[in-house]
Amino acid sequence: MNNPSAPKKITWIIGLISGILGIIGHYIDVQFLTEHNYILLLIGFFVLAVGTTVKGV
Incomplete structure (x- = not known):
């Protein structure tokens, strides 16, 4: 298994914005x-998970 790495800034921002929009849509x-809202949360989590798993994303 690969060691986790920090995602690129744009990947982190996309995941964060998607997650925040999902939370806003819930409340x-x-x-x-x-x-x-649940799809946005899932996309945000998936983007952040891929960003830390795959190097250079």
Whole structure:
């Protein structure tokens, strides 16, 4: 198994924004965000997980 590495800044920002939008959609009634809040959280987690697993992402 590879050692985890820090993701690139843009990868980290995309994952963070996606996760924050998912949380906002869960607590505040914004039509698009509320409909897709779990998908946004999943995408944010997946981007951060891939960013730490694959070197150079």
